[in-house]
Amino acid sequence: MTISPQAQALLDRDAKAVAGIEKLRFFPIAIEKGKGSWLTEVGGRKLLDLSSTWTACGLGHGHPKIIEAMVRAAQSPAGAGGLSAVHPDSVGFAEDLLAFTPGEGERRVYFGHSGTDANDVVFRAARQATGKKRIVTFKLGYHGGLGVAMKVSDVHIAAGAEADPDLFLATYPNPFRPHVAGDDPIAASVAASIAEIDRELAKGDVCCLMAEPILSDGGMIIPPKGFLTALQATCRKHGVLLAVDEVKMGLGRAGVMHAFQLDGIVPDIVTFGKLIGGGLPLSAAVAPAWVIDGPAASALLTTAGNPICTAVGRQVMRTLVEEDIPQRSARAGKRFVSGLKELMKDSPVIGDVRAEGLAIGLELVTDKESNTPDRALATKVVYRAFELGAVVHYVGGNVLEITPPLIINDEEIDLAVDILGKAIADAAAGKVSDEAVAPYAGW
C-alpha cells in the first residue's frame, strides 16, 4: 500500500525515538485527529475506528461533553493529584463510582492511571488484608502489563513473562472450543472449570480470584450463561474475594452497564480502566474498605486522582447514563452481528461470530470442518482492513476484536461490515503478501 509521505516521515521518527518495548503494531498507522467513530491519518485519509483504542475511546473521539469537562478542569487547576490534598472532583469521582458500582458493605475507591495499576493494587491489597498469598486467574487472561498484574496475566506468561510463584491458572470455559467432550460439552466445560476452581479454593490459601467477564485479549471468549454465577457461589463458599476486571468489557460495551451484570452477579471487587478516563489515563478499583483502606501510603502514584482525569471520569459516568449507552450498544451490536453472520454464511474462513452488545469477536479458521485457528490469516485481514479504511485488531491469535465506539451509527456499522467482508475475502484470496505483514508481529 502507499503511505502518505507525511505519515511515513512520522513512522520513521517513531522508529528512532519510541521504545519498542511498548509497541504492539499491526499496520503502519499514524493518526492526526479523530471525530466520532472516525480517525484521520497523518496525510488526511479517514479511517473507521473499530477498536476505539482497545475500548479506551468508547464514547468516540472528541465527545463534546468530555471536552467540556476536560477544559473546565484545566482552566481552574487544583494541583495535580490526590495523594496529599483532596479536591472536589477526586472525592466526587470516588463517591460517584461507589453509587455507580453495585456492591455491598462499606467500600472505598482506589484511583490510578491504568487498568494495570488498579489490578496490581487489588492483588497486593488482597494479599495484605487476608494474609494469604495465592491468586487465581484464568488461562488466556489479561490483567496488566506491569508488576503483579502482569505476572498473573496468562497472555504475558504464555509469551515468556515470569509468572507469579503463587498463581493458579484456571480454565475459562469457551463455548466455541469446549475443553471437555460429552453430550453437552459446554455445560461439561463449565462444570469442569468450577470443579477445578473449587478444588483450588478449598486449599484455604487463596486471597483473591480475578476474572474477566468476557475474556477479551484471550480471544473475545464469552462465557456460557451461569458461569459467573457459579464462580461467585464457589468463591463465597470458600470465603475468597471475587474481583471482576471490567477494564475492557465494562461501561456499556457489553449492552449492560457492567459486564458482570450479564450474569446478574455482584462481585466483591470491581476494577475499571480504559473508557472510565474517556481516553485520559484513569483507572479505579472499588473494593471493601477492609481490603483497600490501609495501610496508608502503600500504593502511591503522585498524579493519581488528578483533577482533569477525575473530572472527565465523572463526566464519562454521567454520559453513559444520560445517553443510555448500554442500550445503544445492545441495539447497535445486534445490527453489526447480523451483518457479520451474513458474511459468515458465504465465507469458508469465518468460524464463529459472537457478541454481547458491541463486544464482538470474529474467529478466523483455516476451514469450517476442523475450525483450526488461522493466525496468519488474522494478521493479513487486519492489514487489509487498514488498507481498505478501517482500524481493527486481532486477539487470541486469530480472533478479530471488533469494539467500535459505542456511539457508532447504522450507516457506519453497514460500512464496517462491508469493509470487513472485503478484507477477509481479499486476505483469504492471497491479496496481502507475507512481506507486507512481516514487520507487524502484533502479538
Ligand SMILES: Cc1ncc(COP(=O)(O)O)c(C=O)c1O
Ligand atoms: C481486561 C483487562 N484488564 C486490564 C488491562 C490493562 O489495562 P491498561 O493497559 O490500561 O493498563 C487490560 C488491557 O488491555 C485489559 O484488557
